[in-house]
């Protein structure tokens with residue numbers, strides 16, 4: 001990666017950590033999960049409003065922790081809004097490969113560009129869990145985090 005691109009990516013990450021998107025509890029969330037990364041102390045709560053077919057109709061997050069963990073959560077919620085469960089799963093798999101420096105697989109170019117902002121993390125194995133915390137928490141919320149309101 002060239003220096004200019006790296007600098008741009010750092011700016012994107014800082015911007016998301018300072019001005020997180022879709023931040024705060026989501027009224028009427030059907031699913032919710034809390035995630036914790038003990039290696040760094042990062043915390044993320046993901047709120048979801050899933051359609052009957054599992055599409056992410058709305059999503060929000062709250063959290064506390066390092067810039068990587070919070071920026072990753074902010075970028076993730078921005079990407080996942082409106083996605084079907086299958087699309088979200090593909091993005092998550094792609095992201096998990098990316099941060100380990102592995103081949104990402106078949107993703108839309110636009111999605112790949114947005115995920116690649118975090119690609120530099122693969123050079124810092126200790127920080128990978130910071131970057132993946134939000135994604136794992138999203139998966140837990142979607143699969144096991146049905147709220148009382150979601151069950152109604």
Ligand code: ZN
Pocket residue numbers: 037040041042065066067068069129130
């Ligand atoms: Zn962290």
